[in-house]
Each structure stands twice: as C-alpha cells, then as structure tokens.
Amino acid sequence: MRATLRDVTLSYDQSTTVLKNFTCTIPSGELVALLGPSGSGKSTILNLLAGLLTPSAGQILFDQTDVTRQDSRHRNIGMVFQDYALYPHLTVHDNIAFPLKMAHVKRAARQQRIAELANLVQLSDQLAKFPRELSGGQQQRVALARALAKHPQLLLLDEPLSSLDTTLREELLTVIHDVQRATGVTTLFVTHNQEDALQIADHIMLLANGRLQQVGTGHDLYVHP
Numbered sequence: 190m191r192a193t194l195r196d197v198t199l200s201y202d203q204s205t206t207v208l209k210n211f212t213c214t215i216p217s218g219e220l221v222a223l224l225g226p227s228g229s230g231k232s233t234i235l236n237l238l239a240g241l242l243t244p245s246a247g248q249i250l251f252d253q254t255d256v257t258r259q260d261s262r263h264r265n266i267g268m269v270f271q272d273y274a275l276y277p278h279l280t281v282h283d284n285i286a287f288p289l290k291m292a293h294v295k296r297a298a299r300q301q302r303i304a305e306l307a308n309l310v311q312l313s314d315q316l317a318k319f320p321r322e323l324s325g326g327q328q329q330r331v332a333l334a335r336a337l338a339k340h341p342q343l344l345l346l347d348e349p350l351s352s353l354d355t356t357l358r359e360e361l362l363t364v365i366h367d368v369q370r371a372t373g374v375t376t377l378f379v380t381h382n383q384e385d386a387l388q389i390a391d392h393i394m395l396l397a398n399g400r401l402q403q404v405g406t407g408h409d410l411y412v413h414p
C-alpha cells in the first residue's frame with residue numbers, strides 16, 4: 190500500500206505550525222527512512238499516518254482511499270516504539286498473540302501465525318520467556334512480530350534502535366531489513382541516525398523544520414563522485 194500526506198498542515202497550537210502544506214509519499218512495498226534532527230517533525234508525521242493526529246488541512250491517502258477522518262482503529266497499522274512497550278506480565282508467545290486474540294482470530298490460525306512470526310524474527314526458541322529475560326534487541330523483535338501480527342497495511346518504526354548498544358543495533362537493523370523484505374510491508378522508519386537510514390532504506394526523506402530538504406536513495410543523497 191502507498192501512503193501519502195498531501196498538502197497537510199498541522200499545528201499543535203496557534204503559535205506552532207509544525208507542518209505547512211506538507212506533501213510526501215511512501216511508495217508501496219518500500220522501506221523509507223524519515224531522517225531529521227530532534228524537533229524537525231518526524232513524530233508528528235508518524236502520528237498523522239497512525240491516525241493519532243488529525244491535520245487541520247490536507248489529506249492522508251492510503252492508496253487512493255482518503256483516510257484523513259478515519260481514526261487509528263480504522264487503519265491497519267503496526268507500530269514499534271523506542272521503548273519496547275511489551276506487556277511485562279505476558280510471555281513472548283502471549284505478547285505476539287495479544288493483537289490476534291483482540292481480533293478474535295481462532296486458536297489454530299493464531300498458533301500458526303505466531304509460529305510464522307516467531308520464525309520471521311528468529312525467536313522461535315524464546316516463546317515461553319518473559320520480556321525481562323530477553324535482551325533489548327530481542328524485545329524489539331517481539332515488538333516487531335506483534336506489530337506485524339495482523340498483516341498491517343503500513344508499518345511505522347519510531348526510533349526502534351535508540352535504546353540499544355552498537356552490537357544489538359546492528360543485529361536489529363538486519364532483522365528489520367530482512368523482515369521488511371520478506372513481508373513486503375510498506376514501512377516508515379523514523380530515525381535521527383544517518384548511518385541507520387543509509388544502511389536500511391530504499392529511499393530517505395530528509396526533514397528539517399517541518400520541510401523535506403531532500404528525497405532520494407542513499408546513493409543520491411550522500412555519494413558524490
């Protein structure tokens with residue numbers, strides 16, 4: 190699915206307009222990095238796509254469908270946040286099962302999906318553990334599996350690596366890349382880290398002060414002859 194913000198304006202209050210006539214597209218099946226410094230508007234864009242904020246002008250389109258006035262419950266979106274946000278009292282298995290149970294997916298189908306997802310994020314042997322027994326990177330893989338459980342139209346990753354040390358960052362970045370390739374889910378990866386964006390993204394959108402400075406492949410943006 191292609192996700193588009195078209196001429197979007199978003200103000201938190203009368204004095205702060207974060208986005209003004211802002212347009213961007215995340216092409217279907219791509220992993221796009223939204224790269225920019227703190228305060229540039231990355232979370233605002235993510236929350237607009239998630240349906241957690243409504244623009245004061247402009248439209249949000251999922252393919253041809255105008256979803257501007259649909260709230261988050263009516264958009265099939267997977268999200269992974271900076272801090273794992275797993276249910277601490279549930280096992281890995283039950284964390285991944287949770288959205289499927291909420292959607293009343295039947296037990297057999299649920300078990301099959303959980304097995305697929307665990308395999309995808311390479312945690313098949315950790316299903317009985319609790320989040321506190323896992324590394325930060327493993328916890329983020331659980332969060333990723335849970336976010337993908339219902340075959341979301343759009344996957345939103347909000348600085349998913351920033352609580353991890355270097356080795357685990359590298360490992361999780363690889364898993365995210367492989368999972369995105371395997372599922373083909375349209376993905377927006379929000380980061381302030383240029384290296385991460387260059388390593389993982391099909392396209393990079395470079396944001397500053399609520400405006401796109403550049404959009405291109407890593408090669409377009411950073412490799413000069």
Ligand code: ADP
Pocket residue numbers: 201202205207225226227228229230231232233234
């Ligand atoms: P980023 O994710 O790139 O750090 P944000 O989208 O969080 O940027 O913030 C963009 C701008 O909007 C910043 O100037 C920030 O201070 C402001 N902002 C974000 N959230 C709110 C809010 N709830 N109320 C008022 N201003 C906000």
Ligand code: ADP
Pocket residue numbers: 280282283286296316317
């Ligand atoms: P429910 O009947 O409550 O929906 P399930 O039948 O899916 O739950 O599973 C029963 C319990 O067994 C769950 O609480 C889950 O923690 C555990 N469980 C199921 N499959 C696995 C697995 N592959 N690895 C570890 N624990 C599992």
